[in-house]
Structures are given as structure tokens and as C-alpha cells.
Amino acid sequence: MVTALTSWTADPVSLLVLVLLGGWYGRSVRRHGHWPRARVIAFYAAGLGVYAIATLSSIGVYADTLFFMRAAQIILLLMVVPLGLALGAPFTLLRDTGPGWLVSPLRSLLHGPFGKVIAFPATASALLIATPWLLYFTDWYPTVLRNGVVDELTRLALLLIGLVYFWSRLQLDPVPRRFHHLVSVWITLAEVVCDAALGLTLWFSGHIVAESYYQALGRTWGPDLRLDQTFGAGVLWIVGDLAGLPFLGALVNRMTKEDAKQAKEIDRVLDEREEAGEDSTRPWWESDPTLSERFRRG
Numbered sequence: 001m002v003t004a005l006t007s008w009t010a011d012p013v014s015l016l017v018l019v020l021l022g023g024w025y026g027r028s029v030r031r032h033g034h035w036p037r038a039r040v041i042a043f044y045a046a047g048l049g050v051y052a053i054a055t056l057s058s059i060g061v062y063a064d065t066l067f068f069m070r071a072a073q074i075i076l077l078l079m080v081v082p083l084g085l086a087l088g089a090p091f092t093l094l095r096d097t098g099p100g101w102l103v104s105p106l107r108s109l110l111h112g113p114f115g116k117v118i119a120f121p122a123t124a125s126a127l128l129i130a131t132p133w134l135l136y137f138t139d140w141y142p143t144v145l146r147n148g149v150v151d152e153l154t155r156l157a158l159l160l161i162g163l164v165y166f167w168s169r170l171q172l173d174p175v176p177r178r179f180h181h182l183v184s185v186w187i188t189l190a191e192v193v194c195d196a197a198l199g200l201t202l203w204f205s206g207h208i209v210a211e212s213y214y215q216a217l218g219r220t221w222g223p224d225l226r227l228d229q230t231f232g233a234g235v236l237w238i239v240g241d242l243a244g245l246p247f248l249g250a251l252v253n254r255m256t257k258e259d260a261k262q263a264k265e266i267d268r269v270l271d272e273r274e275e276a277g278e279d280s281t282r283p284w285w286e287s288d289p290t291l292s293e294r295f296r297r298g
Helices: 002-007 012-032 037-056 067-087 090-097 101-113 115-119 119-135 140-146 146-170 181-204 209-215 225-275 290-296
Strands: none
Touching: 012 037, 012 090, 037 067, 067 101, 067 119, 067 146, 067 225, 101 115, 115 119, 115 146, 115 225, 119 140, 119 146, 119 181, 140 146, 140 209, 146 181, 146 209, 181 225, 209 225
16 A cells, blocks of 8 residues: 555656646746746646646556546546646736747637637536546547557546636636636536536446456456446545535636726726716716706706
8 A cells, every 4th residue: 555655657748748838837937027926836736736646646657557546547637737727827828928920820729719619618518527428438448548649648638628628717818708707606516416427327337447458457456346446436526526616716716806806997987987077976867968958948
């Protein structure tokens, strides 16, 4: 057990992702000069830090051996890491500091028809919800276990799908069309049911996912195949729901800030009207040209 918890692996693709993303973000923050510290912490700690844990720690070491370790990796790459990256507002940072030859086509892509489709709440949610179901209940999952290239591509796909989801829902970065954050709150609550459905299906299903693969490993330690899948189902269900809590917190924080900003703007407009000599306490009908003229004639 101690070895399982302290084992690490040097996965080349994961190390490359960490170096490239971490190096780019740090260099861009220095170039920007006034980037919020909270965004930096979110990007590096909740984003790249959790990515390293999901791919290089014991989770990455035993992802091909234990079902519940692979489940933990999937939920971290799909739900936790992308949230941390999105909270770092990478697209805004790229827009402010990136070269024009890269920023211009990226802006056209994200704000064009393609961006409008993937950023639509129903599309982003469908991608996030459908991906684990397709992974576990098609040949995709056994292929991931047997093929290293498919494994690496799947990890990157999970990361990208999650990033699209949180980019479109948090709206911290520029998006093609903005939706009220209450829409995201209600959608998130509905998604909790889908997370539970996946976990419960794997938990109580009589079918062992990728059974032939796991049996061929001849593993004589740890939980048996049935218990291993039960643990994995619990990870997908519980961790998936827990991962939604910081997202809801971020949404509430965004709503609070935007409401405060709108209230400040309203106060500014009212102050300008008052300074201009407008009486904000006059009844509305006195400001209406037709009715005010009628009252004067009366």
C-alpha cells in the first residue's frame, strides 16, 4: 500500500504538457505585468498541479492495472484540471500577450460558428456528460488500456472537453455569447443526476468493464475485479459531485461580482443625472412627452 501511494512515473507526454503550459503561462504573466495572483494560483495549483497528480503519481502508475485508479484519473482530467486551468483565464492572457498570427485565427475560431456551437450550454454539457458513458460502454475503454497512443490521446481529449465546458460556463474568458450564470447553476444541478447515474450503473451492473483485459493481468493483490469496479464507480460518483462544488462557488462569486458591477454602474448613471439637474423622484408620466403635455393642458 505504501508503494502504491508513493509511486511516480515520468510520462513523457504529461511532462511535455506541464513544461509547455507552465512555461507559456509564467512567461505571459510576466509580460502582462498586472495579472491577478488568484488566477496564477488556480492555473498552477488546481490546474497543472492536479494534472501532475493525475498522470505522474500513483494514479498514473496504476491506471492500467486498477479500475478505480483509472476512474480517478478520468474524473480529474475531465472535471478538476480543466476547472483550474479555466480559472486562470488562459484565453484572456493569450489575447493580451500573444502574437497576432496566433491570436487572430484563434479569435476567429472561438467567436465564429464553430465557437458558438461548442460554447452553447447544451452542447458543452452534452460533451461532458456523454464522454464517460461512451468511454466505459464502448470498445474505447479496452483500447485505451491496451494502446499507449490511444491512452495519451484520450487524456488530452478529456482535458480539452473539460476546458471547453468550463470556458463556456464560467465565461471568465471571452465567449461568443454570454449567458446568465443562473443558467449554469441550474444545468450543473441537473448534471449531478447524470454523474450519479453513471456511478450507479457501474456499481450495480453485473458486467465487468474490460473484464478480459483485467483477468489477463493475473493480479493477485488488491481488490478483486468486482470490488475494484465498485470502488471506481464510487470515485466517479462522489468525486464528480465534489468537483462541482468549487465550480458552483466560482459561479456564485462571478454572479456576486457582476451584480456589484451593475449596481455600481446604475449608481453612476443616477449620480450623473442628479448632477445634470434631473429629478429622479419625478413620476414617470411627467417625463413622458405626450402625457406631460396633456397634464399641462388640463
